[in-house]
Amino acid sequence: MLRAWMALAAVAFCGAARGQAPTYSAASIVNASDYSPGPFAPNSMLTIFGSNLAFTTAGLSDVNLVSLPIVLGGVSVYIDNSPAPLLFVAPGQINVLVPPNEIAGDVLIRVDRQSVTGPTVTITLGNAAPALFPSPDNYALALDFSANNTVVSAAAPAQPGDLIVLYAAGLGSTSPNSETGEIPGFAALISAFPSFRVLLNGQALDPATVPYAGQAPGFPGVYQVNFYLPGPGHFPPNPQIQLAIGSQVSATGIMLAVQ
Numbered sequence: 001m002l003r004a005w006m007a008l009a010a011v012a013f014c015g016a017a018r019g020q021a022p023t024y025s026a027a028s029i030v031n032a033s034d035y036s037p038g039p040f041a042p043n044s045m046l047t048i049f050g051s052n053l054a055f056t057t058a059g060l061s062d063v064n065l066v067s068l069p070i071v072l073g074g075v076s077v078y079i080d081n082s083p084a085p086l087l088f089v090a091p092g093q094i095n096v097l098v099p100p101n102e103i104a105g106d107v108l109i110r111v112d113r114q115s116v117t118g119p120t121v122t123i124t125l126g127n128a129a130p131a132l133f134p135s136p137d138n139y140a141l142a143l144d145f146s147a148n149n150t151v152v153s154a155a156a157p158a159q160p161g162d163l164i165v166l167y168a169a170g171l172g173s174t175s176p177n178s179e180t181g182e183i184p185g186f187a188a189l190i191s192a193f194p195s196f197r198v199l200l201n202g203q204a205l206d207p208a209t210v211p212y213a214g215q216a217p218g219f220p221g222v223y224q225v226n227f228y229l230p231g232p233g234h235f236p237p238n239p240q241i242q243l244a245i246g247s248q249v250s251a252t253g254i255m256l257a258v259q
Contacts, residue, residue: 022111022118024050029109029123032087032095032221033131033169036251041129041170043100043178045221048077049093050118053111057090068097068181068220074114080107085181085220097221098125099180100173128172128192130243130250139257140241142166145226157257160232164256166225167216168243171196174215182220189214190223192245198227199242199249200235200256229258 030037032045040046058073068085070076075089077096088095094111104127111118133141135153142152146162158164174188189212190196196213197204205227212226225243241256242249 019116020052021116022050022053022113024048024053024111024118024121026121026123029121031129031131031169033133034251034254036131039124039126039129040098041126041172042098042102043172043174043215043221044098044125044129044170045087046096046098046123047093048096048109048111050111051092052113053094053118054089054091054113059088065183067183070181076112078108078110078112087220097181100177101180126248128190128245128248129170130245130248131169132241132243132250132254133167133169134254138254139238140166140254142256152257154238154257157237157259158229159259160229160234162229164227164229166198166227166241166243166256167219168213168223168225168250169221170250171213171223171243171245178215178220184215184217184220186217187212187214190245195246197244198225199244200230200239202240202242203235204244205230 028049030047032047054073054075056073070083072086073089076083084099085097102125104125106122106124108120109123110120139153143149143165144152144158144162145165150156152158171190173191175191176188178184193213198210209228216222216224237258238255241254
């Protein structure tokens, strides 16, 4: 499953020139789920775009997966001066996981490539920064539990009343929290669950129809949200879907494929 997850990180790469320091900026650090800018959240997957970030391409399939590595392909990323778990490195891109125990505020981040250090830049963390995983045609990544866990898509839309498993990022700390670098093997509700909302076309679902929002076992930095779709007639087909925690709301323009 982790190899399948890594397909989300596929991009074109260019080679790094030996001896040149890694180059990037705060503006080139985005959410790995949808490439949106910060703020970010604890346990968020970040993508650092730049140049000379690594000498090679390496992912999780190249290492022992007892836990996430803090050195991958000779590269380390320091967040608040501590090495952070890595998911993927390449000359033009790094995917890194913000440790779950980070707290809201400004934090420092820098890339170290075999003892050659890039600039130290500042990013901002909030308690949560909800985001979805959109497909190229702007449908959210989700499974239809009521249809044998079929991937929900324009070709296989969910039906009103179905139980949906939606995948998300940036939902913040959980109870209990994973340890830094741990590949979660258990379910854990997000700490903000009492204030969590699923929005369809801007309208919040009844909380009673959202039994779970928490970490997705086996997928570091990924959350799942289980909810029941309203019955027929409540929404038009393919409603816009967003997740909200307090004033933090995921991006507009992403749809859920519903017949």
